[in-house]
Amino acid sequence: MIRHDALDALPVRTALPALREALEGHGAAVLVAPPGTGKTTLVPPTLAGLLGGGPARRVVVAEPRRIAARAAARRMAWLLGEKVGASVGYTVRGERVVGRHTRVEVVTTGVLLQRLQRDQELSGVDVVVLDEVHERHLDADTVAAFLWDVREALRPELRLVAASATTDADGWARLLGGAPVVAAEGVAHPVEVVWAPPGRPVRPPHGMRVDPALLTHVASVVRRALAERSGDVLCFLPGVGEIARVAGQLDGLGDVEVLQVHGRAPAAVQDAVLSPGTRRRVVLSTAVAESSLTVPGVRVVVDSGLAREPRVDHARGLSALTTTRASQASGRQRSGRAGREAPGVVYRCWTEAEDTRLPRFPAPEIQLADLTAFALQAACWGDPDASGLALLDPPPAGAMAAARTVLAAVGAVDATGRATERGVRLARLGVHPRLGRALLDAAPVVGTELAAEVVALLSEEAPREYGDDLAAALRTARRGNDAAARRWQAEVRRLRTRLRGDADAAPGGITSGAAHVGRPGAAAGETSPGGTATHPGAASAANGPASPSGAAARSGRTAGAATPSGAAAHPGRPGAADGAGSFLGTDRAAGLVAALAFPERVARADAGTYLMVSGTRAELGDGSALRGAAWLAVAVADRPVGKGHARVRLAAEVDEGVARLAAGALRFEGREVHWADGDVVARRVERLGAVELAVRPLREAGAGPVREALLEGLRREGFGLLRWSRDADVLRQRLAFLRLHLGEPWPDVADEALHARVDEWLEPELGRARRRADLARIDAGTALARLLPWASGDAARLDALAPERITVPSGSAIRIDYADPERPVLAVKLQEMFGLEESPRVAGVPLLVHLLSPAGRPAAVTADLASFWRDGYKGVRGELRGRYPKHPWPEDPASAEPTRHTNARLRR
Known part of the structure; x- marks a missing residue:
């Protein structure tokens, strides 16, 4: 019996006429209703024709969480006076309660996303209600984009409702093609x-x-x-x-x-x-x-x-x-x-x-989360870069690039970013593509049951009390009867069924060829925006579940049995039967599955920490049972804020063989000649990413690689590796001064510019060098002189424009300090400058004169000597004449005779 009293108390009922009108006129609407108004429990059965008359329709309600999906279905069934599974049912991952007469089905957004990928037309569905869109979960945003695609291209009669209590209503209205916004004036209690x-x-x-x-x-x-x-x-x-x-x-x-x-x-x-x-x-x-x-x-x-x-x-x-x-x-x-x-x-x-x-x-979430699964969904939908999807916020380019790298590594997309047949299979498994890859590739080796068990454990955060040892956590889950263990058991069953069903649909193992799909609505033979031919209609049984174009354009080659890295069998081991056991044993099998899911996180013990193949270091927690393991497959790790190393949260012990197998795509073997530890290092090396497996010295490295290594050293440690005499330092300073004040043709001698022209000034000495010591024997001044403008003849003017020394009135040749190219310095005793009215200049730039006392200490600094004689000298004279009475201190220095001597020597 319908509970009319409870239904009448729901304030959203007053907005139902406007909602019906919006859906009839536009086909989509944004429903904004305060909490407690009944938008989740009254709107769907009304739109389905279960309440208040109207045509019978099938309505799908998408909720962001499993607990909300179950609760909404139970509440609607209670209002209708029925049990769940009659007119109202629900489907969440691992659980489905629906009947033949179900007209309102509540699902999680993840379930709806999977359903759309298998049947983009949503056959038999008349209305989709996206509930709580304000939460902006990635699956919900993706579902909304796919549904709008379907409505625009395939099913204009499909009605869409975006519902929430607090949301960017205007943004959602624009996203849904200018859909009307229907607001329910709730009688929410204060x-x-x-x-x-x-x-x-x-x-x-x-x-x-x-x-x-x-x-x-x-x-x-x-x-x-x-x-x-x-x-x-x-x-x-x-x-x-x-x-x-x-x-x-x-x-x-x-x-x-x-x-x-x-x-x-x-x-x-x-x-x-x-x-x-x-x-x-x-x-x-x-x-x-x-x-x-x-x-x-x-x-x-x-x-x-x-x-x-x-x-x-x-x-x-x-x-x-x-x-x-x-x-x-x-x-x-x-x-x-x-x-x-x-x-x-x-x-x-x-x-x-x-x-x-x-x-x-x-x-x-699209701005914050790992986008690997989203990128695979978009690729399977026929829009690899998601540029054609109706999204409130575009995916960040960096996150999408990282996601595509992962998808390419697991064979889910081809060089153009389009989904391969393997990628379509991974998307259908309903787990992260990394875990899907591990499930597909490990099952033939360790058995379907064990592969499903490990992947199920990795697909949801394990309780902290299970510890950080993946194999031990698996044993705990097997014998446990807590909520986490029961959810794990249900997921194992789901994965086992999905994997076996998928294997039946795709005989012959993993297929590496492309299964390109187009956007919904492309006509037969028409090319989709990505350039892929697409076909209408649902896929036949022979072709498997429908791809977003209605059928996958299957092509490619069979890669043999579904074993890791495409090998026919695990090297040196027999194939595993499909069962709960494995010739590897639980511990090693758990490690293999984790390593296949996260090959870049395979790690080897190194100096008290673990060095991952990716180059990141990780640490085990105190008291970890994994301490002492030579190799780990790290399944879960995080990097605490402010910490340089990652923290291992869940891992399994593996051996080098498993590490080589799982991270084989990252294996490198060959010569390495580079600059390390302050010198050229030449060696033959085998490594997995950043983890070195074997190293041998290389005697004949070749002139080219050695030269590049030396240049790397110069870039990292600077040109101080060369031999710089005082004259060489001065030459570089003089050239920097001329470059600053006169420009061309005087060369730029900053480090960056010297690196760019290294072939012009550092050869042939660099070509003959083999190690750091050879660089230290190269005369930098001789090499630098090659950059002087010899061809134009300006090199001959170097000493005139930027002389090393300048003759002062006393006749002394005083060295100019060019350390500051903005204003070179002339440090000279004050008495030697008597009679000089104007400050000396080089290349038209007045020198900054440091006037020194007879003891060589700075007495005054000026760039305008005439002004100093007129205004500043008197004070300096008064201060120094008592301290140095033997030296001349004329009242008129501008007309006095310059000297390097004392009064006594002058009188003689």
């Missing part, structure tokens, strides 16, 4: 805001670390809320670890039940949270409770103000979550949880002034 910052400053989040003082404060605010307010308390924290720590500080609450909710929580706990409690409750939750879910009984929200976002270090190939401040939109979503059923209150653990400085919306 929510009082209480600002509850910590009493003393706390350290800002740093990587995954949250200041324990903040968590202690959050726990105290929860206790305060329980004392000051009635109803259940929902507390938002960034992650599972923080939830556990706050839960530990809430012991002794008496008759209050504390529940911990997150994506890895047991289904029983998730169900309990979504049902009314028999006693007062505190629900500690990650962002899973931020959208889509109504936690009954909640009147109070305590918000830590923190969130978790992905970050990728593309240079090191490492990714990790990091703790950030939650956006204003997230804050509104969270506070709205308190006012869904009655007036409520939100305690915000920061100041009101801080709130105005928070970002308006969460950062889109």
